[in-house]
Amino acid sequence: MRHFDLTPLYRSTIGFDRLGSLLDTLTTLEGNAPSYPPYNIERVGETEYRISMAVAGFGERDLAIEVKENTLSIRGEKRTEQEDTTFLHRGIASRSFERRFQLADHVVVKGAVLENGLLHVDLVRELPEAMKPRTVPITTKTDKAEKPKVIDSKAA
Numbered sequence: 081m082r083h084f085d086l087t088p089l090y091r092s093t094i095g096f097d098r099l100g101s102l103l104d105t106l107t108t109l110e111g112n113a114p115s116y117p118p119y120n121i122e123r124v125g126e127t128e129y130r131i132s133m134a135v136a137g138f139g140e141r142d143l144a145i146e147v148k149e150n151t152l153s154i155r156g157e158k159r160t161e162q163e164d165t166t167f168l169h170r171g172i173a174s175r176s177f178e179r180r181f182q183l184a185d186h187v188v189v190k191g192a193v194l195e196n197g198l199l200h201v202d203l204v205r206e207l208p209e210a211m212k213p214r215t216v217p218i219t220t221k222t223d224k225a226e227k228p229k230v231i232d233s234k235a236a
């Protein structure tokens with residue numbers, strides 16, 4: 081049993097509530113994490129990512145992708161099949177699933193493609209202009225520009 085008490089974290093930090101709750105959910109889901117359907121998370125570029133999920137037997141109408149409050153949810157719900165089919169062996173899973181991924185701040189879902197039984201979800205991290213690093217130019221002062229102004233020139 082792994083349980084961490086994060087109460088001291090909540091008492092000494094401000095604005096990191098999401099981080100604490102994320103750590104809480106990770107420790108509770110560690111032992112009973114679902115393994116269906118299998119997936120990969122790839123880093124495609126410097127700010128680009130791709131989630132590839134094996135969804136054999138699911139069509140476009142059977143899948144739903146939703147992003148809400150930094151959580152990406154991918155659901156698959158298999159439509160009911162005809163009951164007149166008799167299977168001698170049924171090895172292809174056709175059960176419904178829901179997979180959730182926590183997205184970092186400023187990560188946006190760009191699109192999804194279903195290809196050869198794999199669902200590819202493309203993600204991009206887009207930083208706002210205010211958060212991007214910028215270069216500040218350095219200037220030097222010259223002697224001519226720094227001559228003091230004479231306001232009143234009375235001789236004593």
